Amino acid sequence: SVIRAGSYSEELVKTAKTIASPGRGILAIDESNATCGKRLASIGLDNTEANRQAYRQLLLTTPGLGQYISGSILFEETLFQSTTDGKKMVDCLREQNIVPGIKVDKGLVPLPGSNNESWCQGLDGLASRSAEYYKQGARFAKWRTVVSIPCGPSALAVKEAAWGLARYAAISQDNGLVPIVEPEILLDGDHSIETTLEVAERVWAEVFYYLAENNVMFEGILLKPSMVTPGADHKEKADPETIAKYTLTMLKRRVPPAVPGIMFLSGGQSEMEATLNLHAMNQSPNPWHVSFSYARALQNSVLKAWQGRPENVEVAQKALLARAKANSLAQLGKYSA
């Protein structure tokens, strides 16, 4: 076999299977400091390290979270951070049997020569950073690049996104981290669901072409796709059954069954939409575990409940648990509103 994931092969398969376990999904809290600042600003808090710590501590110490959450993606600051009581954030996760993950990309910058599109930085020094993250307790990684439909997407942007993801995936596996492969196809635009399907098929074909060329072991990766929906400004909205039909059609055409898990992003959907769409996708058996890796669709009601007040921590944690449980049921195809 040409597939070589180095000395970590067995561990990678085990980690991926643990994350893709029935009734569980990923809590994404890997917002960069700038993005976390926007979330804090929405409830009138300053973007200080202490406020980010208080917020992440609230999320990660939620009692019972491990029943519904199998992994949590952290930003670098959180991976190396402790709670206000001096306990490592990664230990809070491990106690609940939640696998710690780490965002390893360095964000998006303009892609010269393209149609106003962007590319994702972070390959320089990635191997040594990944080794450090592993030592600190991380067992999976995330790299998010974006593809814009209104801007094309150009062949150049798609190729760059796919190649970057494949290089990152190979480097992650070589250092014991299960790579989450995330080419986010942005919701922006007024295009139809057929256009999204066509673009998603093009993007995933290219991603898997380069993953194979880089000898990435498919049994040790996870995907984080966008659901196939009409553009946010399209004249008609699609119902969950239609979104499920188009999304599963795309995945079945493009994703080999060797891949253990599909962990969707919420991409600006409301909490309820994200849950109902996931539920619709689990109404019949799929070749892979079909689950969630939501940030906004798990955090919106938590932020609202918390308001930065210590006396609201408990009710905010209950809000998180309620969203996590709803998505857990949706993963099992058993959610009812």
Ligand code: 13P
């Ligand atoms: P959303 O679920 O808010 O789209 O976040 C996606 C993401 O990539 C966070 O890790």
